Amino acid sequence: MTTPSAAAETEVLIVGAGPAGASAAALLASYGVSCIVVNKYPGVSNTPRAHITNQRAMEVLRDLGLEDKAAAAATPQRLMGEHVYATSLAGREFGRLRTWYTHPHFQAEHDLASPCSLCDLPQDLLEPILINAAASRGASVRFNTELVDFVQDADGVTALVADKVTGAEYGIRSKYLIGADGGNSLVMEKLGLPLVGEMGGGGSVNIVFEADLTRLVEHRPGDMYWFLQSGAGHDGLGIGVLRMVRPWDRWIGVWGYDEAEGRPELTEDDAVAIAHRLIGDDTVPVKIESVSIWSINHVYATDNMKGRVFCAGDAVHRHPPMNGLGSNTSIQDGYNLCWKLALVLRGQAGPELLETYRAERVPVAEQIVKRAGTSNALIPGLFQALDLPAAPDEHTMARAVAGLEEATPEGTGRRRAFEKAMHATLIGFNAHGVETNQRYRSSAILDEGAAEPPAPRDEEVYHHASTHPGRHLPHVWLTRDQRRVALFDLCGKGGFTLLTGPRGAAWQEAAAKAAAVLGVPVRVRTIGLGCDYEDSYGDYGAVCGVEEDGALLVRPDHMIAWRAATSAGAAGLGSALSGLLSR
Structure with missing residues (x-):
């Protein structure tokens, strides 16, 4: 890269306006640090994607003075915990778990751990709260602006960015750069930071839709409902998911596909059919909002910085959605880094303080990726309990489900095995220690x-x-x-x-x-x-x-x-x- 002349200067350039970048911008602006946020998309997330917001992330929002706004936009913990296993939302239930610490025992421990409560705050509601706070406190936010390249020297970083509306390219000079540019991070690629793990396992489909399902859920309020269905194929298994986005009329249906057959091209009719299959009632009016394709990843970085450039969020930890750790850990990355940047930039700390970001946050990235992967690996136990293969056909699934209700010794064995496997998945939702027990050594x-x-x-x-x-x-x-x-x-x-x-x-x-x-x-x-x-x-x-x-x-x-x-x-x-x- 030929070093461009800088059309703009700032103390910190942040690449990406997701949970990691937006929270870092809000923190830095609150600390009086000048920063520019560039985001290649025209706005914040337009889909709910991440949603579980745990106590540690809510504490950051509380410290920023944003907890009340977040809580007002979120679904509270008391409406999140009825986790149903069934054939469909309207179909036969196999059992339930009290997830997200709503069992009285876990609820007490949850309440004793923090002044804040876990909630369900979808990403398309979280990001505006953070980015608006950043902008109102002095951060410059530039959408439709894509990072092209960057070089760093002893005194700072010069980035080349492109305005995606006009096509013009220009330089931004900063003291430091934060790469919060997601799972396909250009910043990580340019730095050559090492990643451990595997990308792209288990093809999944998210279907965001509107449907009034109040009569099927208000008596058993939860943020997720899981269904054993043939053809669902989520992560190679026969699991379909309905995820609440807004009680009780906005939802995400999670389906799957065989990656060996390539990415599916789903029509609106296909999406409606999947939604109806998950609901179990094709008379319910469904309005499709969006369809997106994604894959399960199991990757973490063994280094998260080089010189004056730092990486945060999905750039350095990518994992299954189990335990809801993604956006929470991304916000905590910024909470660890930003006060250090502020002190170094003010001359109140030596630059060596910034090295502690590596020592303190790399182990956390490794832990949460492994925890989410281990939790995800508990799902096949449900199928093993029913003696089912992965992605069973409709006849095989129906026979196994019927076998759960047999009044025979064999039926007893199946029921006990399934109940044990079902309760084993609770750690995929209740991993309070992973959320709250980080121990830093630096x-x-x-x-x-x-x-x-x-x-x-x-x-x-x-x-x-x-x-x-x-x-x-x-x-x-x-x-x-x-x-x-x-x-x-x-x-x-x-x-x-x-x-x-x-x-x-x-x-x-x-x-x-x-x-x-x-x-x-x-x-x-x-x-x-x-x-x-x-x-x-x-x-x-x-x-x-x-x-x-x-x-x-x-x-x-x-x-x-x-x-x-x-x-x-x-x-x-x-x-x-x-x-x-x-x-």
């Missing part, structure tokens, strides 16, 4: 030197609250002026926070001194009887892991950076902060 985490005690339960399944450095700040409710306040809300907003107790006076002086030396503000919040915030329920004292005169140093992304058991550690605050900032 130079931006100052470990205590002592190993963290093992969690008492499986950390992929269950949330684990801990203040060990590298963990996410636990959620507890405090009070101020007799009103409840989430501990989460004392931190974040792009800044560092020091949490201490009634005997933590030494930390006020230590924080002021560190801030004066390093030029990095550190807000101090005291918690306990007679403090800024009162620990009225005793929950903070039970989970904080330090004494009343100890302290927790919380990063802008709500991760515990460092802690000291007592005020004896106050003298080390400045060096701790200096170290994690790579100063």
Whole structure:
């Protein structure tokens, strides 16, 4: 590439306006960093695609002041959890699962893990919230603008972009570039970053349609209904899916096809027929909105950055939709990276801080891809329980379904096997630990030197609250002026926070001194009887892991950076902060 002259300059260029790019733009703009977003499409997503929005992603929206807007547009958790297995929506049920933590046991653990609730927020509603916030806070958003090439040097990145309306090409000069350009990322390709796994397994079809299905679902509200049907072929199996987009009149029908036979060309009549088959009633009026083809991928990047260029979102982790981890992890990528970029650009941190993006987020990408793949691999167990081959024909499927209802010893065996296989799939929806238990290890985490005690339960399944450095700040409710306040809300907003107790006076002086030396503000919040915030329920004292005169140093992304058991550690605050900032 011949380096073009720059027609525009900015601190950060973001390529892509999906969940990863839009959230990064909103964060950077909120932190006062100038950024330009280029997106080759004429607007944000026009299909619902990703939809599960978990607690960690909602926390980012809360930190951005967007939680209420998101919740208002979303379907709440209480309407998401009746996961039905049946022959069709109107057909015979085989059983149900309480998914997305709606079982009373999981609901309690869900509520104890965060001030935010999981919800169903389709991508075509999420992206406008994020991109509008970014633009209103100062980001420049350019649709119909495609990245053509880029080169980086010691001082920045020069990108060549094309205006898809006029055909004109021009340069954009930035200090840093974020490649959030999806599963066919040009930025990843240009950087030559390594990917592990396989692309393009299991052909699937999404049919977005409108149909009033209230009478079939309002008594069993859920965000997904799964059907054992011959010919469905989803990921090579006889599973068809109805996914709620809006209660109860906008839906996605998920069907499948044999990739060996090539991509199908579906007419509107074909799409209506598939929708009717999933519904199980061809008298229901159906209005087709769109049809799209996609494939199951199992790929993650073993590196996510090179020099001044970073990759985020589907560019670095591509996986089955099980567990609903895609857009959530994409948003968390930006939450990890953007405060670091802000500090480096302000000269408050050394550029080495940016290297921690690799150390902290590459393991997360690997974990979520493997988790989604493992969850997806549980689906064949349903067919094995019924002694079915993959993609069974109609006669074979009907015979197996009838066998489930036989009042014979053989029928008993089938029912028990199917119920066991069905409940085994619950981990494909309830993997709370994967969502909430990220443990970072990097130079931006100052470990205590002592190993963290093992969690008492499986950390992929269950949330684990801990203040060990590298963990996410636990959620507890405090009070101020007799009103409840989430501990989460004392931190974040792009800044560092020091949490201490009634005997933590030494930390006020230590924080002021560190801030004066390093030029990095550190807000101090005291918690306990007679403090800024009162620990009225005793929950903070039970989970904080330090004494009343100890302290927790919380990063802008709500991760515990460092802690000291007592005020004896106050003298080390400045060096701790200096170290994690790579100063």
